[in-house]
Amino acid sequence: MDNFKKKFIEEAAELIDKLEVALLELEKKPNDEALIQQVFRVMHTLKGNSAMFGFELIDSFTHNLKSIYDKIRNGQLEVSKDILNITFSSVDHLKAMLDEQNYDDPDFKTIHSGLMGKINKIINPDIVEKESNNTEKAQDMSGSFSTFYILFEPNEKIFSNGTNPLYLLDELCSLGEHKVYAHFNRLPGIKDINPNLCYTYWEVLLVTDKDVNAIHDVFIFVETDSKLEIQKLAEENLLADKEFVDEVSHLADIQKDVGLVTIQRLAAKSVARINKAKAREFTKERIATKDKTAASIRVSSDKLDHLMNLVSELVTTQARLSLFAEQNNVPGLAPIVENVHKLTRQLRDIAFSIVLIPIENLFGRFQRLIRDLSAELHKEVDFIIEGADTELDKTIIENLSDPLMHIIRNSMDHGIEESRIRIANGKPAKGKIHLKAFYSGANVIIQVSDDGAGIDPEIIHAKAISKGLVPSDKKMSKKEILDLIFLPGFSTAKKVTDVSGRGVGMDVVKKKISDIRGEVEVESEVGLGTTITIKLPLTLSIIDGLLVSIDSSPFVIPLSSIDKIYAVDKESIYNTFNNLVTLDGTQIPFFSLRKEFNLQPSNEELEQVVVVNFEDNRVGLVVDYVIGEYQAVLKPLGKHYKSHDIFSGATILGDGTVALVMDTNKIIKMFATSK
Amino acid sequence: MAKTILIVDDSDSIREVVRFTLENEGYNVLVGVDGKDALKHLNGQAIDLVITDLHMPEMDGIELIKHIRAMSDYERVPILFLTTESQTSKKMEAKDAGATGWIIKPFVPAKLIAAINKVIR
Numbered sequence: 084m085d086n087f088k089k090k091f092i093e094e095a096a097e098l099i100d101k102l103e104v105a106l107l108e109l110e111k112k113p114n115d116e117a118l119i120q121q122v123f124r125v126m127h128t129l130k131g132n133s134a135m136f137g138f139e140l141i142d143s144f145t146h147n148l149k150s151i152y153d154k155i156r157n158g159q160l161e162v163s164k165d166i167l168n169i170t171f172s173s174v175d176h177l178k179a180m181l182d183e184q185n186y187d188d189p190d191f192k193t194i195h196s197g198l199m200g201k202i203n204k205i206i207n208p209d210i211v212e213k214e215s216n217n218t219e220k221a222q223d224m225s226g227s228f229s230t231f232y233i234l235f236e237p238n239e240k241i242f243s244n245g246t247n248p249l250y251l252l253d254e255l256c257s258l259g260e261h262k263v264y265a266h267f268n269r270l271p272g273i274k275d276i277n278p279n280l281c282y283t284y285w286e287v288l289l290v291t292d293k294d295v296n297a298i299h300d301v302f303i304f305v306e307t308d309s310k311l312e313i314q315k316l317a318e319e320n321l322l323a324d325k326e327f328v329d330e331v332s333h334l335a336d337i338q339k340d341v342g343l344v345t346i347q348r349l350a351a352k353s354v355a356r357i358n359k360a361k362a363r364e365f366t367k368e369r370i371a372t373k374d375k376t377a378a379s380i381r382v383s384s385d386k387l388d389h390l391m392n393l394v395s396e397l398v399t400t401q402a403r404l405s406l407f408a409e410q411n412n413v414p415g416l417a418p419i420v421e422n423v424h425k426l427t428r429q430l431r432d433i434a435f436s437i438v439l440i441p442i443e444n445l446f447g448r449f450q451r452l453i454r455d456l457s458a459e460l461h462k463e464v465d466f467i468i469e470g471a472d473t474e475l476d477k478t479i480i481e482n483l484s485d486p487l488m489h490i491i492r493n494s495m496d497h498g499i500e501e502s503r504i505r506i507a508n509g510k511p512a513k514g515k516i517h518l519k520a521f522y523s524g525a526n527v528i529i530q531v532s533d534d535g536a537g538i539d540p541e542i543i544h545a546k547a548i549s550k551g552l553v554p555s556d557k558k559m560s561k562k563e564i565l566d567l568i569f570l571p572g573f574s575t576a577k578k579v580t581d582v583s584g585r586g587v588g589m590d591v592v593k594k595k596i597s598d599i600r601g602e603v604e605v606e607s608e609v610g611l612g613t614t615i616t617i618k619l620p621l622t623l624s625i626i627d628g629l630l631v632s633i634d635s636s637p638f639v640i641p642l643s644s645i646d647k648i649y650a651v652d653k654e655s656i657y658n659t660f661n662n663l664v665t666l667d668g669t670q671i672p673f674f675s676l677r678k679e680f681n682l683q684p685s686n687e688e689l690e691q692v693v694v695v696n697f698e699d700n701r702v703g704l705v706v707d708y709v710i711g712e713y714q715a716v717l718k719p720l721g722k723h724y725k726s727h728d729i730f731s732g733a734t735i736l737g738d739g740t741v742a743l744v745m746d747t748n749k750i751i752k753m754f755a756t757s758k
Numbered sequence: 759m760a761k762t763i764l765i766v767d768d769s770d771s772i773r774e775v776v777r778f779t780l781e782n783e784g785y786n787v788l789v790g791v792d793g794k795d796a797l798k799h800l801n802g803q804a805i806d807l808v809i810t811d812l813h814m815p816e817m818d819g820i821e822l823i824k825h826i827r828a829m830s831d832y833e834r835v836p837i838l839f840l841t842t843e844s845q846t847s848k849k850m851e852a853k854d855a856g857a858t859g860w861i862i863k864p865f866v867p868a869k870l871i872a873a874i875n876k877v878i879r
Contacts, residue, residue: 139868143783192782200760200784207879244827245836245858250879304859304876 091132092181094381095141097444098129099177104447106170107454113162123152129177140195141180147199148173150206160205169201228259228292230321232346235302236284236310243279246305252285255301259291260322264335284310286340288331290320314343316350319357327353384477387438394434395625395716399735401427402714406737431625431714439474442520442529445484446471449491449518456495463513464499470520475527479619482599483529486592490531490615491516493589498535498613508610510534523618526643532614538607540564547573565605569593600731602748628734628744630713631693631706634682637742638706639715639734644747646694646701648709653688656705664692664703673703674754695747702751715744729753761878762786762803766796766810766822767840772863776809779867780874793817797825800832807878808837809861812848820848820855827856836877 102125109118126149133141148170154160176198185191233255237248252263269282276282289298298313299306321327330349334341401423408420446468453466475483499505499514506512519530540561547567548555567573571590589603596603601619620626620643628639629648649666656664656675663670673692677685685707692703715734720743724730731746763785767773777787788805790796792814799805808826812819819839826832836858841849849860861873 134868139866140782143868143871196782196784199782203784242834244853244856245834245877247836247877247879250876253879254876301876307853 088137091138095129095132095138095181096178098125098132099174099181100444100447101125102129103171103174103451106167106174107447107450109162110167110454113167116156119152119156119162123149123156126152138180138183140186141177144173144177144180144195144199147202147206151202154206166205169198169205173198173202227318228290228320229318230316230350231287231289231291231295231298232312232314232316232343232350233287233289233298234284234310234312234340234343235287237281237305238308239280239282241281241305241309248281248283248285248305251301251305252287255287255289255298258293258297258301259289260320261290262288262322262328262331264332264341266335266340268339284340286335286346288316288322288328288346290322312343314347316347317354319354321350321353321357324353324357326356387477390434391438394431397427398431398625398714398716399737402737403739404737428714435625436474438477440477440480441472441474442480442483443471445480445487446518446520448484449487452488452491453495453516456492460495461501462495462499463502464495465513465515467515467517469518473520473522473527475619479599479601482595483617483619486595486603486617487518487529487531489589489592491518494531494533494535494613494615498533498537500536527619529617529619530614532612534612537609537611537613538565538568538605539609540607543567565607568605569603600746625714625716626744628713628715629693630710630736630742631691632708632710633676633680633706634685635707637710637736637740638676639713639742639744640693640695640704640747641731641744642712644695644697646696649692649694649703650689651692651705653685653690656690657684666692666694666703671701671703673705674751675705677705677707679750679754695751697748697751702747704747704750715742717744760784760786761806762788763807763809763874764788764790764796764799764805766790766793766808766814766819768792768811768814772811772840775867776870779870783871793819793822793825796822800826800829802831805832805835807874808832808835809840809874810837811840812852820852823852823855823857838873838877 102122105118105121105125109115109122112118126145130142130145130149133139133145151160151166151170155162155166160166172194176194179185179191179194235248235252235255237246241248255261256263264286266284266286267282269284270276271282291297295313295315302309302311305311327349331341331346334345405420405424408416450466450468453464456462457464494516499516500508500510502512502514505514515534517530517532519528519532521528544553544559544564544567547553547564547570550572552567552570552573553559568589569592571588573588573590589605593603596617596619599619601617604616604618605613606616607613626639627642629642629645631638631640647666651664651666656673662672662674664673665671671692671694677683687707690705690707691709692705693709694701694703696702713734713736717732717734720727720730720733729746729750730743732744733741734744736742763780765773765776765780765787766789767776768791773789773791777789780787788799790799793810794816796808796810797817808822810819810822814822817825823837823839826835826837837856838859838861839852839857840863841852841860842863852860858877859873861870865873
């Protein structure tokens with residue numbers, strides 16, 4: 084059972100996130116019916132699941148919450164700020180409810196009963212609808228729906244024991260789509276009316292996925308002394324058949340009551356009609372729903388990690404096999420090896436795409452953050468999300484949450500000014516924060532930009548000096564100065580606010596992002612705003628690389644950063660003063676890796692220059708020769724190599740040799756500063 | 759305004775469970791330990807529902823129901839009683855005395871709420 088509960092909690096957390104996103108949308112477009120339906124559906128699922136797994140508190144809570152949205156979608160209520168606020172608090176409360184340990188907390192109890200009270204107040208405006216016309220109400224078509232006919236003739240004295248028959252009808256209607264006909268023909272003349280007696284009786288058409296017992300349950304208290312007829316008319320939704328509904332309604336108007344026999348006759352006619360119409364659509368619909376159910380399945384991430392590991396091993400083994408085939412000329416082996424190579428590559432690509440998930444969920448969470456922060460800080464902000472469908476490795480997304488949250492908090496707190504200051508500076512009163520994700524080669528770029536006050540390099544510089552982080556006489560470019568904010572122990576907030584400036588600074592952000600092999604950059608114009616750019620690899624475990632040889636040792640350079648490869652003669656490398664080489668007519672700075680790795684100059688006449696992209700420039704890396712393209716399975720380096728961050732990992736070649744994988748950006752940065 | 763529910767039961771634990779559930783649902787809750795004790799709450803204040811056990815010392819449930827139905831302030835108040843599956847005759851007796859409905863013991867909170875929702879809103 085605990086296992087089930089865990090699953091439920093996992094799923095519920097996802098549902099709650101979904102709900103939150105939908106609500107935020109709804110806040111922007113309060114009349115969007117599709118959104119209301121969505122909110123309702125998510126609540127419905129949450130309620131259903133919680134009941135199944137014994138989370139009664141969530142079940143009952145969500146039930147009431149859901150009733151609000153049921154009324155909204157039936158047009159009995161309108162989306163208001165009040166309702167949304169209560170719903171948002173409820174969403175928070177739901178999150179707390181997932182942890183059963185909270186249930187004994189007195190704060191939790193107060194919040195719970197408070198919210199329940201508020202929710203009940205919204206759903207109970209003390210009006211009971213006698214007749215509702217929601218034939219067009221969209222039911223989620225899970226399970227099979229049947230149409231029932233119910234005749235309910237209460238005992239005249241039903242009021243005397245405190246029963247309100249309208250509540251029962253209400254409950255009946257809550258079982259599904261319905262049509263209620265109230266009959267007043269027993270009502271005597273005004274003089275003879277006894278207000279203590281019930282003269283009305285009802286006929287109800289109900290479409291529900293519940294069975295007949297559920298309907299009997301509704302009337303359980305009154306069954307013995309009232310007249311009750313319950314009959315299944317058809318295993319279809321007859322209320323969807325307009326002709327049938329019209330006929331019944333017409334008869335209900337002119338006759339005293341329609342009666343079971345007549346209704347059954349009409350129902351049979353209707354079923355025939357529906358079946359005919361269905362036959363046409365059936366096949367198409369069936370396929371469509373089938374597609375949908377197969378569209379996604381739930382797999383534990385452990386299994387995926389395992390799969391990825393196996394694929395990595397397979398890629399390594401496949402490299403060994405290729406090598407073996409090359410060295411031993413066995414007839415017939417080559418085509419098999421080639422096939423295995425092809426299959427491995429495909430398998431690798433598919434395994435990759437499985438662990439890639441859209442960044443949408445993560446971004447959605449920030450929408451809520453912004454909403455809360457803008458209330459807390461009294462700053463109004465437009466939050467724009469772009470590229471939410473960009474896909475990234477699941478592990479990366481998980482690790483991205485905290486740093487991004489920190490950056491957005493900073494933007495809200497330090498970036499965006501208060502509206503009166505903004506107006507004084509000629510900006511629109513409402514601030515703007517732009518969160519953008521997009522692909523760039525084998526990388527994903529995530530940008531957070533705001534149109535706030537920007538970062539003043541002079542203040543940063545002065546502060547860094549006063550903190551002793553940089554010597555006061557050092558001349559620094561603007562970029563270098565801005566990069567200072569990533570140093571440990573740097574926080575420029577004038578005062579510590581609730582939101583940011585808790586002592587955890589941008590250095591933590593930088594560290595977390597480099598942990599997932601990403602990079603952070605900051606750009607800022609005083610008065611115009613700040614942009615923080617995060618560059619991330621698409622995936623962590625396997626990369627396409629270029630295998631090169633330096634002094635007979637193999638190295639891998641990630642293919643994603645490579646621009647072009649040239650062959651140059653030794654002379655132009657070793658007899659140069661300014662480390663520039665002319666290639667294709669442009670001068671390109673280069674580093675000889677032999678020289679930088681403190682190795683002897685080579686004896687070969689020709690060497691090869693691998694030109695890689697570094698920031699906005701191109702930089703050459705001189706190697707002995709290029710071996711070829713290689714799929715490198717990244718393995719972490721042992722702790723003795725921890726300090727050598729110019730290598731992002733190692734990979735095992737087909738013959739068992741270990742090749743180090745270069746991090747070109749870090750290599751160039753290191754060599755450039757050592758000059 | 760929150761609805762007020764009067765719970766009458768001589769069992770401490772039942773009273774507490776019911777009370778906790780109802781307060782969570784946002785109801786005002788009054789308690790009586792038996793029929794006689796419950797009468798002190800029936801002083802004209804607004805009570806929207808009475809939930810009572812049948813078997814109690816000092817005025818049992820049936821008597822309490824009759825008593826309530828005889829008071830002009832409360833003759834229409836819905837009354838639910840707690841009973842077990844086997845007590846069919848008791849059930850009819852209580853209904854004849856004027857009870858609105860019943861809740862079968864043992865019950866889970868959801869069932870209690872469902873029963874209450876049948877009689878008050």
